[in-house]
Amino acid sequence: MTLAEAIFLTVITASTPLLLAAIGELVVERSGVLNLGVEGMMIMGAASGVAIAIITGSSLLGVVAAIGAGMAMAALFALLTLGLATNQVAAGLSLTIFGLGLSGVIGAPFVGVPRAGIPRIEVPILSDIPVIGAIFFRQDPFVYLSIALVLGVAWFLWRTKAGLVLRACGENPVSAHALGYPVLRIRFLAVLFGGACAGLGGAYLSLVLTPFWTAGMTAGRGWIALAIVVFASWLPWRAMLGAYLFGGLIILQLHAQSAGIRVPSQLLAALPYLLTIVALTVIMALRRGGGQVAPQGLGRPFVPDR
């Protein structure tokens, strides 16, 4: 395996949790809801996933539990912001803080319990192709799943009627409501999907990438996922690009250091956010006078009149 291949493989594994969380949040924001609780849902997924995997001895059940934990957190957020129409920013931030605390409690009995990670899937024949084989056909199931999710979300949002309705709820909830669509129910489902994806991203951390539990192990990845959604200007393919770009930056700076190249690692740590601002600026400049990139109704509570 050449160094370039090795770097590529590492970039993929470092980017996958970011991509999983980002693609979920993208759907949530497309429906008009801003959920800043990604970090909290992610770490709850990481804690619940490893806890159930250790108790039952089954990684699959761990993954299911992680998805469930993410969705439970998302449901709580939905209760506050959709049911009670509270401020989404405040509710999202509380969700993150709540998740970081509660995950510590759930994970406490499992601190220091080592277990084997989820193995890679080797696609027969194809995985033996030089270069491409190792990169594309010798990955763990989460990597394939994350790519399938991007495909699925892109198809759903732009090629199905349901996707169109979901986007309508994000652009103009009043009109969607007037047309008879259940805006709150659609937003609720989107928020649940976002929670499931964040939980999955968390499970990737605690079951595959570093298979053990420690408090605070998401270490800010939920925030990078949020930045990716903005960087991607709410488009699935760009979210994939963003996730691999940000993941790639982290890995390349580590390699540069290892090769003895002097790099300002603190600056590189800030780069994802800087790039997000640059991307937004560029997109807005290109669309001079052409309206908004973000869904119009993003972050605004919607209360249907009866």
Place this chain on the structure above:
Amino acid sequence: MTLTRRNVLAGASALAASSTLPFAARANDPLGVGFVLIGPVGDFGWSTMHDVGRRRMEEVLGDAVTTTQVEAVAPPDFDRVVNTLARAGNRLIFTTSFSYFQPTLRMAEQFPDVMFENATGTSTRDNLAIYNARFYEGRYVQGVIAAMKSQTKQIGYVASFPVPEVIHAINTVMRGAWSVDPEMRIRVVWVNAWFNPGVEADAARALVDQGCDVLCQHTDSPAPLQLADERGIHGFGQASDMTRFAPNAHLTSSINNWGDYYAARAQAMIDGTWEPADTWGGLESGMFELAPFTNMTPEQASTAENVVAGLRDGSIDPFAGPIVNQAGEQVIAEGESLTDDQIRAMNFFYEGIDVSMPG
């Protein structure tokens, strides 16, 4: 009793309200001892071992002490936590991180009746002692073992921050490695964290991908060692025995052992003989020990044992001259040896270490 930071802070207001509590407890009361930890008790490393030390102290001194521990205290919260501990009647407070050294100086001034002890600090006051272990002796042994195990002649080092403790450790690993094979090289990745399992693992991957086949780590999670196991190479654990995380990769770990020191210092408080000491114990002192050597041939293990014996009796001095820095300037001449203060302030790499300080 272990308190979380939240509990302690919540209790602070209640205490402040009834703040007529005397600072010094009465003679028959057990001695209150406070501990402030930088990480979670469950970090498997640095903070875990301070907690083990605290429990050992309770075991030795029994009813003569009561302890209060606050874990995962970020430096900005430090003053509030120490305030609470001091007002709750703790007369001896251990602050267990270098990040707490400056804040501890400040709090020691504010509470002259409370005795403080800072781990890895650099100077003492009337009511502030410092303590540390000569972990670099373990690093020297790691270097010797790494040079015996490595096929690619490259050691990978997952480093946290460019502070003297880490810099002199990197220098010492190479000193040890060169004593076996002068061809040995080192690669270093700074992850800018003491504890971030994901990035530690990615840093380890980068090092292995670039050809390192023995990993040293100066961060606290078992992630780099786990990765070494996955990749079929070798590595060393940090702070506690990490064999179980990497049964096929683990060579040895430095195991911190603070308990006897804590017991002795608390006993000194009870006896009224506490002094603001500067304690820096090596392998000989028992403040740390090496986990049983694993995944080595008997010959390799016995070579390592000999080095340990040499460090214990002083026949091996990891900081003996001549020492030349990266720029080619001689720091000390042959026959001299670095003083403790020079070691504690070390801010340069030796000649032959091709690593830059992070900028």
